[in-house]
Amino acid sequence: MKLLSIAIPCYNSAAYMENCIKSLLPGGNEVEILIVDDGSTKDNTAEIADRYEKEYPGICKAIHQENGGHGAAVNAGLKAATGIYFKVVDSDDWVNEQAYRQVLDTLRRFVYGKDTLDMLITNFVYEKQGARHKKVMSYKLALPKDELFSWNDVKVFVAGQYILMHSVIYRTELLRDCKLELPEHTFYVDNIFVYEPLPHVHTMYYLNVNFYRYFIGRSDQSVNEQVMIGRIDQQIRVTKLMLGYYDVTKIQNRKLRHYMVRYLEIMMVICSILAIKSGSEENMEKKKALWEELKKSNPALYLRLRWGFLGQGMNLPGKGGRSLSIAGYKIAQKFFGFN
Template sequence: MKLLSVAIPCYNSESYMRHCIDSLLPGGEEVEILIVDDGSAKDSTAEIADEYERNYPGICKAIHQENGGHGEAVNAGLRNATGIYFKVVDSDDWVDESAYMEILNTLRRFVFGEKTLDMLVSNFVYEKQGSKRKKVMNYRTALPENELIDWDDVKVFVLGQYILMHSVIYRTELLKQCGLELPKHTFYVDNIFVYQPLPHVKTMYYLNVNFYRYFIGRDDQSVNEQVMIGRIDQQIRVTKLMLSYYDVTKIKQRKLRRYMVRYLEIMMVITSILAIKSGTEENMEKKEDLWQSLRKQNLKLYLRLRYGFLGQGVNLPGKGGMKFPIAIYKMTQKFFGFN
């Protein structure tokens, strides 16, 4: 059995996937690198995956499947994972070697110790193309460092500070037991990957190292603002799925409940802002439908999100009302370095 399984979803990734895979090889025999070729047809992604499996037997495994999208590639990785822990690294991203060694040391300590670790959190760095200053997302204000904690020990997550796919490593069996299965042919499912397992997490550990390097800046990237607006239907689908998994108002652990409510709030707000920025009546109707569907599904949660500061901000009437959320969005972009 491996210590860590790393799934790398690849779709026509020949120009950057080698950098990603090479950054993970220093993990050696303790790590399995699952290179998931998600139906790539336009380049040599499949051949590169097979080459790494040939050259690094027992470490790299090539998985070929029909195109199912990012979520199905993650599903394939999870189905094939033999590691005690599971991580997703996108094919255009990479990891920092020294931080990687600390990550493995930490995981190893729990595997051979008496206590079980469900979720390891570390920092990620926005590797924004053309940017001299690299924004680091850390969790020092939210999580005590270097100690096994539960939800009662969580401190304060500030606005915009969320545990993302880049920052999390889950215990593999936990993901399988909670029934995690991401939807096919859908973008933005990384939110589901992080969100759905949370009520099953009993223990967590924060390692304050800049492990994951998140490349951002390609025009065709899914987080490009115009791409997101064009895919607003998928953003809505993911948001509705997240709303359906749990009645978060009934979660007993106060800090877990608060965190999950805040996560849903930001999903609703981002979707609403994308609709506003699109400038189309059709998308504004989709925005209204999303809020009304939440109202019918869970009135208590609707009232909490709709009449919170952010919810009110994206539902102000008239053209003047549209300027406020866009201004907030731009400020957040500048501060956190995304898009």
């Protein structure tokens, strides 16, 4: 059994996937690197995956499947994982070697100790192409450092600060126990990967290191704003799925409930701002329908999200209101460094 399984979803990733794989090799025999070729046909992704499996037997494993999207690749990685812990690293991202060693040291300590760790959280860095200043998503004000803690010990997350796929390493059996299975042929499922397991997480540990390097800058990336607008239907689909997993207003732990409500709030805001920025009346109708559906299905949650600060900002009337919504979004965008 391995200490850590790392799945790398690859789709026509030949131009950059080796940088990702090489950054993970220092984990040695304690780590398995699951290179998931998700039906690549335009380049030699499959051959690269096979070569690394041959060159690093017992460490790298190539998994080939028909194209099913990012979610299907994560599902395949999770199904094949033999590690006690599980992480996803996208093929255009990489990890910092020194922080990597600290991560493995921490996981090893729990595996051989008496306490069970459900989720390890680390910082990540926005490696934005052309940006002089690299924005770090740090959790040092929100989470206790270097100690095992529960939701009751969580402090306050500031606006725009969320635990993302880049930040987390889950206990593999926890993901299987909560029957995590991401939808296929759908973008933005990384939100589901982080969100759905949360009520099953009882113990956490925050390691204040800049481990994951999140590359932003390719024009075809799913987080590119124009690409996101073009895929607004998929963003809405993921948001609806997340709204349906739990009635978060009834989650008993106050801090977990608050965090999950805030996560849904940002999902609703993203759908709304994409509709507004598209300038399309069709998309504005989709935005309206999303809010109306929430109002019918969960009135209590609707009131919390619709009349919260962000919800009000996304539902200002008229063209002037839309302009104010976009201005507020741009300020947040500049401050937090996303997209």
